[in-house]
Amino acid sequence: FKEELNKLKGEESISKDGVKVEIAANIGTPKDIDKVLENDGEGVGLYRSEFLYMDREKLPTEEEQFEAYKVVAEKLDGRPLVIRTLDVGGDKDLPYLDLPKEMNPFLGYRAIRLCLDRTDIFKIQLRAILRASAYGNVKIMFPMISNIAELREAKAILEEVKSELRAENIEFDEELEVGIMVEIPSVAVQSDIFAKEVDFFSIGTNDLIQYSLAVDRGNQDISYLYSQYHPAVLRLINMTIENGHKEGIWVGMCGEAAGDEKLIPILLGMGLDEFSMSASSMLTARWIIKNISKAEMENKVKEVLNLDSPQDVEKYIEEEITSKI
Ligand code: PEP
Ligand code: MG
Numbered sequence: 001f002k003e004e005l006n007k008l009k010g011e012e013s014i015s016k017d018g019v020k021v022e023i024a025a026n027i028g029t030p031k032d033i034d035k036v037l038e039n040d041g042e043g044v045g046l047y048r049s050e051f052l053y054m055d056r057e058k059l060p061t062e063e064e065q066f067e068a069y070k071v072v073a074e075k076l077d078g079r080p081l082v083i084r085t086l087d088v089g090g091d092k093d094l095p096y097l098d099l100p101k102e103m104n105p106f107l108g109y110r111a112i113r114l115c116l117d118r119t120d121i122f123k124i125q126l127r128a129i130l131r132a133s134a135y136g137n138v139k140i141m142f143p144m145i146s147n148i149a150e151l152r153e154a155k156a157i158l159e160e161v162k163s164e165l166r167a168e169n170i171e172f173d174e175e176l177e178v179g180i181m182v183e184i185p186s187v188a189v190q191s192d193i194f195a196k197e198v199d200f201f202s203i204g205t206n207d208l209i210q211y212s213l214a215v216d217r218g219n220q221d222i223s224y225l226y227s228q229y230h231p232a233v234l235r236l237i238n239m240t241i242e243n244g245h246k247e248g249i250w251v252g253m254c255g256e257a258a259g260d261e262k263l264i265p266i267l268l269g270m271g272l273d274e275f276s277m278s279a280s281s282m283l284t285a286r287w288i289i290k291n292i293s294k295a296e297m298e299n300k301v302k303e304v305l306n307l308d309s310p311q312d313v314e315k316y317i318e319e320e321i322t323s324k325i
Contacts, residue, residue, distance in 0.1 A: 005283040009040040013286045015268060017293040023285050024080070024276040026254055030068050033075050035279040040286075043080035045202060045276020046141075046254035047072065049125065050087050058096050059121060065128035073136025080137045082202065082254075082276075083129050084181065085154075086121070087111040087143040091218060106210065106217075111144035116153055126161040133173035140176060141202060146184045151197060183207035183255070188236040195247035202276070203240055205255025209233050227310035228257040234266070234313065235305055241270045252276055262317045264288045265325075266304055269297025291325050 013023045024045035025036040029052070036044060052060050052068050060068075073081050088094050089110020097118075102108040115122035132138055142154050155178060165172055182188050183204030191201065205228055210217040212233055215226045227233070237253075244251035252274030257263050259277030264285055267275065271294075275285055300321060307313050 005287060008283050008286050008290070011286070011290075013042065013289045015289055015292055015294045017295050019268070019294040021268065021272065021289060022080075022252075022274040023282045023289070024082075024252070024274055025279045025282060026276050027072070027279075030071050032279070033072050036282075037075065039279045039282045041079075041279060041282055043082075043137075043274075044072065044076065045080075045082050045252050045258075045274055047081060047083045048087065049084055050092055053086060053088060053094055054092065056096075059124075062124045062128050062131075065125060066131050069129055069132035069138070070135045073132050073138050076136055078137055080139060082139045082141050082179070082252075083132075084141045084143050085112070085125055085129070086115055089114055106207075112142050112150055112154060113144065116150060116157075119157060122157060123161050126158055127165065130158075130161060130165055130172040130176070131170060133176050134171040138173060138176060139179060139200070141179045141181060141200075143181045143204070144183065144207075145180045145194075146186050148190070148193060148197070151180060151194065155197070179249075181207075181254070182240050183211070185212045185236060188212075188240045191240045191243035192246065195244050195249055198249065200249050201240055201244045201251045202274075203237055203251070203253040203255060203258075205233070205237070205253060205257035208236060208255065209257075212236060227314075228255075228260060228263055229310040229313040229317070231305065231307055231309070231313060237267070238270050238301065238305060241272055245271060250274060259285060261285075261288060262314065262322055265292050265297050265321045266301055266317065268292065268294050269299075269301040288325065292321075297321075 014020045022042045024043040025041040026046040027044055028048045090106045129140055145151050177199035179198050179200035181204040182201045187194055206217055209226055215222055241251045250273040253272055254276040258275040259281035304313055
């Protein structure tokens with residue numbers, strides 16, 4: 001089977017009925033890009049920039065960050081690179097920032113909340129990303145957005161930084177796309193509104209599941225409650241894709257569910273445009289896409305969204321889809 005997958009290198013990710021999607025990778029550090037290229041990734045759908053900030057004594061400088069983004073942008077050679085701004089807090093600590101100890105760190109001072117408070121840190125990162133955008137197809141993505149004011153504030157700061165760069169005659173991509181992670185249920189529910197103010201959505205199922213089902217994503221004792229097949233989660237995903245498309249923006253997914261072999265057909269049926277996953281899963285995902293038809297999957301989506309439990313959804317997918325590919 002591995003040989004068959006290798007033969008897919010260089011091919012497009014296109015369904016039996018001719019619908020093309022993008023299969024991209026999630027990365028954490030610049031060196032991860034080699035494996036993405038080896039496995040014929042069509043882009044990077046999530047560059048988790050927080051790893052540049054972790055396991056060190058102080059904040060990375062603008063120059064260090066610029067280098068780390070630029071090298072990836074160049075290696076991708078025109079293919080899209082979505083850089084997510086700092087997503088710390090929750091389970092990811094930065095000792096040198098002296099973050100508060102919280103009762104509920106996943107619901108606390110983290111990610112975009114921290115960045116909008118510490119604009120000194122945020123602006124340096126935005127400068128580095130913008131500068132790197134002169135060397136490839138870079139897009140910016142804000143994590144953990146929960147309300148429209150945060151998005152507007154983040155975009156306003158980005159505009160400020162752009163003005164500063166213009167004044168300094170420093171080059172960046174004026175057309176750079178700006179998107180958000182849809183990983184908090186409030187944003188999925190209001191995705192019709194958010195879609196008017198961004199260029200793309202990327203659905204973060206790891207957190208979307210955690211927040212919509214009230215299940216800590218890292219707690220083994222309750223992991224039986226954590227499921228990407230929960231019909232409520234699938235409805236949120238479907239709503240987000242539909243609302244994005246109504247406004248003409250593309251919708252991707254960078255949570256683990258995007259690489260789930262059983263869920264890929266359903267996501268194709270919902271109209272997902274971009275699937276971002278670990279590099280080792282990409283060719284299998286391409287193989288699945290090439291062996292199913294979108295029109296057929298659209299009908300399966302209708303069935304699945306009306307099922308009442310994660311167990312029924314998984315069983316339905318196994319019996320009606322996976323076993324027939
Ligand atoms: C997610 O929440 O689905 C996601 C991709 O981000 P992270 O796993 O880094 O929180
Ligand atoms: Mg997340």
